[in-house]
Amino acid sequence: MLVWERPEPPDRPVPTPLSRERIVQAAINLADEDGLSAVSLRKVAAELNVGPMRLYGYIDTKEELLELMLDAVYAEIRPSGETWRETLRSLAEGIRQAAHQHEWFADLIGGRPQLGPNTLTSGEAVVAGLSGMSVDIIVPVMAAVNAYVIGAVRREITERRAERSTGTDMKQFQAAYGPYLRRMLATGRFPSLSTLIHDGPHLTPDETFHTGLDYLLDGIEARLSS
Structure with a gap:
């Protein structure tokens, strides 16, 4: 049993x-x-x-x-929303918040389906929030959002752990590796990366997470409208 x-x-x-x-x-x-x-x-x-x-x-x-x-x-994750987009955003933000509160949570999600009562309750709320979609759409949409959130959250938690274990935050890491990176880019072998590093935006973790989530949800919306 x-x-x-x-x-x-x-x-x-x-x-x-x-x-x-x-x-x-x-x-x-x-x-x-x-x-x-x-x-x-x-x-x-x-x-x-x-x-x-x-x-x-x-x-x-x-x-x-x-x-x-x-x-x-999962009892702390209660997705809600008036639209499918709000529901999926609520799910994503709930998982991220839970992982920030309990870093070990990021190590356990992403494997086989979790079937405990609280997890099922959370899943029920998401599926109910997507009630306007067909089942054939709901399954890949939920998989895509979960894959994005799990990857993004694990990256954030890995960086947190690296900062603790090395005593070096991201700015210090960039300062330490900056001279080497400038020398490599100066060779001209990496023109695309050079443009990205010099001209690209420098987003905070919150901005990175929410911008990526917006791109994903925009893609889902475009697919639904096609």
Whole structure:
């Protein structure tokens, strides 16, 4: 029986009561603090001040725990909107905000479909918001938006982690590599890149995300109108 349908052990008088919700929240707290590498059944048990074996009445494996954590974060993502475009934008921004709040979330999304109750609720809201489209259109449209958001969010989180691990932010990175890049461009071997680097806009992460999302939604709209 999947963890979503498996009943929890009955309540009993113990010094430290447990529930799946408490276990998942403790795991999320650990992951928020130190990443997914900090999450193990032993560490979660220590966080709750219980023996590790007590957790097995609620979850069977670490993989189940990760699924529950992922689904718990999806409870924070509630897509809404009056139009399909507003709904998809709400979904994209909700996923991005969740990943900024819980960086480890970006490591777990993008694989096999997540089927927890909160994830299904989020998906239901998106499909309902696209009710004017045919099913043949909804499937690739949702896939395209999810692919864009997951890629964009992972890039942002990777940069955050790089800044922490190196102690160097993007401006410092650019300053360090600037002389080398200028020498390479001066060879004349990269004229297109040279034009892009010298004349292109320098967008903030927010501008980059929202501009790319606008291009994607514009493309969907053009396809729907064709």
